Amino acid sequence: MWSQLLEGRLLQKYSIDTTPSEDGGGGGEGANDGSVSSAERAVAESDRLLGTLPYIPAILIRGHSWYLAATSRQGDKTILWREYAFGTTQSVVVMLVSSGTILYL
Known part of the structure; x- marks a missing residue:
């Protein structure tokens, strides 16, 4: 999806037309x-x-901690779901696992 x-x-x-108008660029009503x-x-x-x-995923990084969060819609409201800690940059091994998780997503 x-x-x-x-x-x-x-x-x-x-595409948006960005050529200057012939009247010197002042344009006019509806230019x-x-x-x-x-x-x-x-x-x-x-x-x-x-x-x-159904949702939009997000990865938040605060200091060394990595969090997975998501947003969804209910009518006109956007709901931010609770974040889930899934990695850190304090350890090389955990950082590689976290990177693999991101690639999987």
Whole structure:
């Protein structure tokens, strides 16, 4: 599911016209309507796609400690779930195991 979203529309590139206008750049009413419209469509599409995800994982690092956390949506609310300590950088072995865990995710 993640790879489909990442390779699909979530990270889709949107082009925006940045060429100067012929009137010297002052523009006028509606001079950037195309850019604004494109940006609004991109935001709406990303919101729609993010709403289909059951959760979004996060890795938090505080000092030497590594934590796994997740967020989910309930209506308009974003819920941050309790973090889980899964690694540290105080030991080389634990650091390698933690790196392997991240690669697995």
